[in-house]
Amino acid sequence: MQIGMVGLGKMGGNMAERLRRGGHEVVGYDRNPEVSDVPSLKDLVDSLAAPRTVWVMVPAGPPTHATIEQLGELLSEGDLVIDGGNSHYVDDQKHGAQLAEKGIGFVDVGVSGGVWGLENGYALMAGGSEGDIRRLWPVFETLKPEGDGFVHAGDVGAGHFAKMVHNGIEYGMMQAFAEGWELLEAADVVKDVPGTFASWRHGTVIRSWLLDLFVRALNEDPDLSDLQGYAQDSGEGRWTVQAAVEHAVPLPVITSALYARFASRQPDSPAMKVVAALRNQFGGHAVASKEGAHAKGADSPGADVAPPREVS
Amino acid sequence: MQIGMVGLGKMGGNMAERLRRGGHEVVGYDRNPEVSDVPSLKDLVDSLAAPRTVWVMVPAGPPTHATIEQLGELLSEGDLVIDGGNSHYVDDQKHGAQLAEKGIGFVDVGVSGGVWGLENGYALMAGGSEGDIRRLWPVFETLKPEGDGFVHAGDVGAGHFAKMVHNGIEYGMMQAFAEGWELLEAADVVKDVPGTFASWRHGTVIRSWLLDLFVRALNEDPDLSDLQGYAQDSGEGRWTVQAAVEHAVPLPVITSALYARFASRQPDSPAMKVVAALRNQFGGHAVASKEGAHAKGADSPGADVAPPREVS
């Protein structure tokens, strides 16, 4: 079928390509003229036959809000907008209501698969009406992987909610592997750490795509010495925790994984300054001062246990 | 090759079977005479040609200690003992030293694969000398899965250390899925929760064997209503945390997963009694008393937010 694709970055560009390979007619728009098929969003809309289908694949937040608002002005009754980005599910509900006022349909789709999706297909979690989902089926069928990586999760918002929780689980799994690796390296009982991870790909309980990817990373850099211990978060981990707090659901693993990322971005932990200050106050414990020198003692980074004769 | 197998339970029995299918000659001993090939451990040893190979597959702790001590008395120089159970790696080092005094070799093997191992093979993590590992290669080759689920992880103890960390990672991954499921169920935005998990098996970042198993469980019981929220721990999660504490490695996710299991086994949280007592002391907050009645107010389980007019 004919589809407009707004946003031709790493994700949108590859998805447009996969759709074309699958026989669909894709008109792509990107603000970068070098990759765009048309000079403006208006031209994109004009180039599609009604009823139109426009897939939005731009960053969540203001860029998506702006794109959907513009589309609301440009499109007509009976057209259909899909938000395939990483929007918050609450925003979907707003966007859906906004477009519905003009008789324009709205479907939110959580998309997983990263840079591998072009070849392997994209896992899709969709939220919207039965009718809109059915109408989009040819598109979903082309994008999704073999097997059945598609779910109609529920009403508008449910697609991104599912994707949000998927990412929360992903945070927890990644951190579980990360902690296991750190312990293996620190304890130095296992001498072949990369070989151990490689062996786990077969027959174990923890075999998984993330493990496959980690073994791939270790093949390139066996002790990860080229990397900094620093990780961004994409927003969905935060939303997962906030949704959990709202619903009184305890989420210790996913939250710990999120906090580990927060902490990894702090060159110096503010909270630990307080702990250092308190230790100094009550115990005369040495503290590591800014100058790198130590205020009052033998306490030194790297030593595992506090200095003698300080009893708190 | 010829091998003695001590312990013919769910794991040992299936491993003996897989070895036989692979052309090995297995003599099995179990204290349960119905499944045992020989009446005693001594008979097992006597029935093997020197140099003997005896694989021990009994519960960790006292049963393994006792078996290895007995084997130390029954076996001769040049024989070889494998501990394939879930022993603590520190115990391996003791067992290895104990047997070495008599010239008997020792290899520890962490085994993963559960009830699926008979058909799929068992992931194996081995600790011991290069020579002992080479000698056992025919056995490992038969037991391990297609691909290469075998690693010589290091010296004696390294096999079980690797398995211990594997299980720690497993705890974290399981809890990540568990938290995701709980949030999806509680928020009720996604209407097709089992379908969502099923769809994640293809193309997503979190696809994994554990996800496959979870989808299998949901097929049998879509809302898990037949189960209690109660989970044992097998010792290896605890050892992982204790090893981490010893090495000053922060393990927030794996520890949270372990603590969630501890908490699941408490009919009533002792710590929360303290919190309830304190809330009552400073705020006159209602508390849930043993009788199920409420001491002083309208505070009730199920309500999400504290009663009005109580300001702490």
Next chain:
Amino acid sequence: MQIGMVGLGKMGGNMAERLRRGGHEVVGYDRNPEVSDVPSLKDLVDSLAAPRTVWVMVPAGPPTHATIEQLGELLSEGDLVIDGGNSHYVDDQKHGAQLAEKGIGFVDVGVSGGVWGLENGYALMAGGSEGDIRRLWPVFETLKPEGDGFVHAGDVGAGHFAKMVHNGIEYGMMQAFAEGWELLEAADVVKDVPGTFASWRHGTVIRSWLLDLFVRALNEDPDLSDLQGYAQDSGEGRWTVQAAVEHAVPLPVITSALYARFASRQPDSPAMKVVAALRNQFGGHAVASKEGAHAKGADSPGADVAPPREVS
């Protein structure tokens, strides 16, 4: 000075009393006619001389929204509203803006002290303009405790933000005591647990008002056997975590304390059903089924270690 007090519950009633004892003229309104001085909010407003001061002490959320909206209609330019409840700081900013449109001032005050405040005074954290705070000083001076339990924390919202963080810290401290108590009871090395807590009131690093209160609770019920391990949360712990997530601040202790409360209110952990289901799938581990019976094995609540011969 003259002040109107809206909400005469446990907090508002005692505060009105403390203000009267301090020589202020208080007109109180409560929807419960038995404790109210006037029949309606309008009568309260009419009974005050301009410029009026009205302190709102009703539950956060809809009751506070409604009260402030009504006051906005009833009051006049130059009047001043104080929200002393547990409102979210974001709501304060809305309320302040709403009242400012009519020239009515607004101050938010976080109040701590619970049922002890009448005698000991209330700790006060205020947010608002310098002028409004100065105008209210006589009231603050009477309400606050000896010493100096008052802070002008910042602009509108800052008072409740400070109180929110205070409560977050409180959650962490309470949980720390709670965990210590649980461990002492479980380990049974210390024979005199109440005596140990009592001794800690003097000379230790952890001496605190919460410890005093806990000793008081243990004096009444030495093993807390009259209580259920169940604790509500008042909203402020949740907001603390949500604010932290928004600002990428890792808050492991406060979040853990909040989650422990969430978990205490679940008769059966949904997440743990998933863990049980997975253990059953891969290991044939026994699970505790709804009927209280055990599906397939010897695994039983109370036993500390998993059953023999199950290797995962």
Next chain:
Amino acid sequence: MQIGMVGLGKMGGNMAERLRRGGHEVVGYDRNPEVSDVPSLKDLVDSLAAPRTVWVMVPAGPPTHATIEQLGELLSEGDLVIDGGNSHYVDDQKHGAQLAEKGIGFVDVGVSGGVWGLENGYALMAGGSEGDIRRLWPVFETLKPEGDGFVHAGDVGAGHFAKMVHNGIEYGMMQAFAEGWELLEAADVVKDVPGTFASWRHGTVIRSWLLDLFVRALNEDPDLSDLQGYAQDSGEGRWTVQAAVEHAVPLPVITSALYARFASRQPDSPAMKVVAALRNQFGGHAVASKEGAHAKGADSPGADVAPPREVS
């Protein structure tokens, strides 16, 4: 009474001084001849009249083991040894048994109070027999603070167990204050953070000695800019967690506080390298490489949200 004091560091020296001020006769030994009253441990023993009392106040672990072993050789039946250091309670039980073989008594005492103990007294938690405790009462009475900071916690080991849990609680409380401070600073809603903490000293639920000390620290350095976010741990936090794991007691707050200290000592988180590696593998997410440059994108430390168009 007459008492020998072994170890005259920050703690032992002050305790000897407080005992002398209280009228006791103290003979002190330290390996540092400048502060020692006698040239050797043998001379200390020789200078005391039987039945002797020797208080050991040296670092836990090998120094304490060695001192107690030597004392076992030098002392006689009816003498009494006190370990007032930070020993592990399991070691106490060994030391007690070792000395009991020669008819020498043993009492373990957990001591809290830090550098403030000389003036304020030391909180004491004692483990040992009723008779030994009674015999030492004059010493305890002088050392302990006003009020009653003394408890006979149980048999040998119970004193240090109680102190261990005290320190675990202390970790949790310190981290709670630390997190609250970090959030207040990060959110920047409260403009007077030191003033807010100062105000909390009166009338709030969280008033405590640690809060007093923190306010003292903020008076010296209002934004803690002189300190590094780095904190040691003294061993007792670790033992608390290990004891909890052994007894299947969930300890999320105390463990989180311990892990925060571990993490504060890592210049670069090893676990986070794994997370960064995985993000790079599946999403082409930019990673922060060792060279400080960024491998493939716009992702930068300090930015809160991941770069656009990367959908995982």
